[in-house]
Amino acid sequence: MSTRAGARVVVVDDALFMRRHLRDLLEDAGHRVVGEGSDGDQLVALYETHRPDLVTLDLVMPNVGGLEALEALLGAHPAATVIVCSSVSDERSILEAIGLGARDYVLKPVQPAKLLDAVAKALRARG
Amino acid sequence: MTVVHADKYRKLFLDESRRHLQAVEDRMLAEGDLSRSHLDEVFREIHSLKGMASTMGFAAMSGLAHRLEDVLDRWRSAGGLPGARARDVVLRVCDRLGEMRDDIASGSSGDLDWQDLDAALGEASDAPASRASLEDAVHVRLHLDPDCGSPAARAYLCLLRYRELDPDVESDPDEGRLLSGDAGQTLDLYLHGVDRAGIEAVYAGLTEVRALTFPDDEDAGGVPSPPGPPDEPELEPVRAESSGAAGKVRLPESVQAPVGLLDEFVDLLGELTITRSNIEETARVLGSELLLDEVDRLGKLVRTLHERVMGLRMLPFSLITGGLRRLVRDHARELGKEVELRVSGEEIGMDKSILLEVSDPLVHLLRNALDHGLEPPDERRRKGKLQQGSIELRAARTRNRVEVTVRDDGRGIDAESVRRRAVELGLFKEDESRRLGPSEIFACLFRPGFTTRTEASSLSGRGVGMDVVKSKVESLGGAIELVSAPGEGTEVRLSLPLSVAIVPVLLVAVGESVLAFPTPAVVRTVEAQPRDVRKKEDGHVLLTEEGQVPILSLGQVLRLQGRRRFERMPLVVTQTPRGPTALAVDAFLREEDLFIKPLRGPLQALRGLSGYSVLGDGRLVFLLDPPSLFGP
Known part of the structure; x- marks a missing residue:
């Protein structure tokens, strides 16, 4: 009867375009993007400010990359839920991110249905 | 038993049976250990062969294949894998099956004796399982989405998910191969000491996986397959609801609660x-x-x-629309006006307290529309309008609000006369008033005492009670807006929260105070750098992708102590009647769900605040209502 309220999401991606795109996709589906970052070094601070339900994380970023950021985040907050959002050419990095504890990954170009499926299932897993 | 003797199948049978036997031999002769999936594959080949042979009526061949199938099945269910001796037995059986096939090819029925193999098969079937750990293993096969971009990563993720269920889960391809990017469209898993419900629950949380199957089930039916390659079984996503037999007592599906x-x-x-x-x-x-x-x-x-x-x-909204319909019909008759009321969104759900409370304002708005909006029939005719007026009552759900609109196609309100009246009442200076947008001008109609019975007919009554409507709507956490065009009609929009009481908020610090923004009211938060801000003659603006947004100090707006000079400036961008506004705060604290209590008594008059709550540390926090921060 009632639908599950949207998730509060932090989006980290160096491309403004991707951030906008992800924000639109997520917010159209009833989630809320509560924080955005353009580099991996912002991830932990963003997480601590907003305590989001979910983080979407690009892997290739100019200053601090996604893998390093992921490791730092999960080191400090093992319960954080991270969905990696990267391109297929990064398969090695994606495998590594999964090994580090990323909850799921979505390939770019992002297919909305897949993103939202991943988000919904990650949320359900958080309980 | 129907036996197909048609020659047209004969060649197909011969080709196919050779292929099946070849596949089994290849597998048995392959280097290295057999895996569970190899065993499954061999089982399928033999099972298909048996099916074809029995369909064709070749009793000896189907008998021997059946015997081998039994042994293979026992190995599978015991979780064991055949060692060298057992493999040797399988190869001998295959040789015999091959001889039978050749016999059939020469025109005979392949009726060769195989009793000598029976003892060897019996011995082999009792061979201890070579890997005890597989004894209670459940074989699970995950079928990845065909358009899954990176099968290895996807399969690896699945393996990790199942490892949470069973730390000793084994996979095919194994972890090492997956990590080197080696994966196909399926992933076989062998799980220990877990039940199917658990397996299916994990499956339900996977993404880019098309189906989950239990290969051990697929061939267990023993139904002979028609000649032809063993088709991939029809796949259906497994639903988690296949729980066991239900109890005999049937409970009602719903209960009533007071x-x-x-x-x-x-x-x-x-x-x-x-x-x-x-x-x-x-x-x-x-x-x-x-x-x-x-x-x-x-x-x-x-x-x-x-x-x-x-x-x-x-x-549902429909709960109150019945009464509203009646009201419009009866009231229109009293007034001698013709009207068609169109109601939409009756299925929209609203919190019961909001639904009940919003009924009065709606009654008021509908009466207003009938009394003052819609013209009498002859006047409408003169104006070239349809004789029958129209009122629309519409509920629609947005993300986390319900919008209820009352719209009429009557005479409308002239913004210019509202503006003049506002100046007359001293709400605005003349020049000030000329800079106001239509929504700001119409907002004056919600001021207490804005209209009186003595004034010109164009405004007569339109505003009467609108202040009451506004405060009612706002006490529900809602907002109200009026738009109108002379001659075309008036539309009043109510934006109401979906539910009451518990509101997600962003807590911010301003001086010594903690204030709460309802998160739906926050367009975004920005930690502005000096380069994001530009000074203009009438203050600072924030440069954004969408344009320049004026910056105001929240502390100053609320007359609280707060810092006034900013380097790195935390800004909350919010929507106000003036458009987007960036409110400078001292710090973002955190997001939280607050149980909001309404302001009572004189506190209700506080501008820009709509409720309060008590934080965990006992501090009082006020809930901001950004739209009314700058209200008239």
């Missing part, structure tokens, strides 16, 4: 939310990450419970 109980639930949820905040505060003081994570989870549970309870409280 409405008062639902109110009590909301109060209890409020207490629960406050208690959660208290624990969180304590956890912060203790600096315990562990406890904070637990509190986080608790918060999620409370929020889910809140949603469920709020869901129970949802009633």
Whole structure:
């Protein structure tokens, strides 16, 4: 009867375009993007400010990359839920991110249905 | 038993049976250990061969194949894998099956004796399982989405998910191969000591996986396959609801609950939310990450419970539209006006208290539309309008609000006369008033005492009671807006919260105070750098992708002590009647769910505030209502 309220999401991606795109996709589906970052070094601070339900994380970023950021985040907050959002050419990095504890990954170009499926299932897993 | 002797199948049978036997031999002769999936594959080949042979009526061949199938099946269910001797037996059986096939090819029926193999097969079938750990293993096959971009990564993720269920899960391809990017469209898993419900629950949480199958089930039916390659079994996503036999007692699917109980639930949820905040505060003081994570989870549970309870409280809009229809019909008759009332969105659910409270304002708005909006029939005719006026009552759901609109196609309101009246009443200076947009001008209609019975007919009555409507709507946490065009009609829009009481907020610090923005009102937060800000003659603006947004100090707006000079400036961008506005605060604190209590008595008059709550540390926090911060 009632639908599950949207998730509060932090989006980290160096491309403004991707951030906008992800924000639109997520917010159209009833989630809320509560924080955005353009580099991996912002991830932990963003997480601590907003305590989001979910983080979407690009892997290739100019200053601090996604893998390093992921490791730092999960080191400090093992319960954080991270969905990696990267391109297929990064398969090695994606495998590594999964090994580090990323909850799921979505390939770019992002297919909305897949993103939202991943988000919904990650949320359900958080309980 | 129907036996197919048709020659046209003969060649197909011969080709296919050779192919099946070849596949089994290849597998048995392959280097290295057999895996579970290899064993399954061999089983399928033999099973298909048996099916074809029996369909064709070749009794000896189907008998021997059946015997081998039994042995293979026993190995599979015991979780064992055939060692060298057992493999040797399988190869001998295959040789014999091959001889039978050749016999058939020469025109005979392949009726060769195989009793000599029976003892060897019996011995082999009792061979101890070579890997004890597989004894209770459940074989699971995951079928990845065909368009899954990176099968290795996807399969690896699946393996990790199942490892949470069984730390000793084995996979094919194994972890090493997956990590080197080697994966196909399926992943075979062997899980120990887990039940199917658990397996299916994990599956339900996977993404880019098309189906879950239990290969051990697929061939167990023993139905002969028609000649032809063993087709991939029809796949259907497995549903998790295949639980066992239900009890005999059937319970009703719904129970009635007294409405008062639902109110009590909301109060209890409020207490629960406050208690959660208290624990969180304590956890912060203790600096315990562990406890904070637990509190986080608790918060999620409370929020889910809140949603469920709020869901129970949802009633359809249709519950009040019946009465409103009657009201419009009866009142129109009294006035001698013709009207068609169109109602839409009757299925939209609203919290019961909001639904009941919004009924009065709607009655008022509909009466206004009938009394003052719609023209009498002859006047409408003169103006070239349809004789029958139209009123629309519409409810629509947006993300987290319900919008209720009352719209008429009557004479409308002239913004210019509203503006003049506002100047007359001293609400604005003449030049000031000329800079106002239509929505700001029409907002004057909601001011107490804006219209009186003595004034010109164009405004007569239109504003009467509108202040009451506005305050009612706002006490529900809603907002009201009026737009109108002379000659075309008037539209009043109510934007109402979906539910009551518990509001997600962003807490900010301003001086010594903590203030709460309802998160739906926050367009975004920005930690502005000097380069993001530009000084203009009438203040600072924030440069954004969408244009320049004026910056105001929240402290100054509320006349609180707060810093006035900013380097790195935390800004909350919010929507106000003036358009987007960036409100400077001293710091962002955190997001939280607050149980909001309404302001009572003189506090209700506080501009820009709509409620209060008590934080975990006992501090009082006011809930901001950004739209009314700058209201008239």
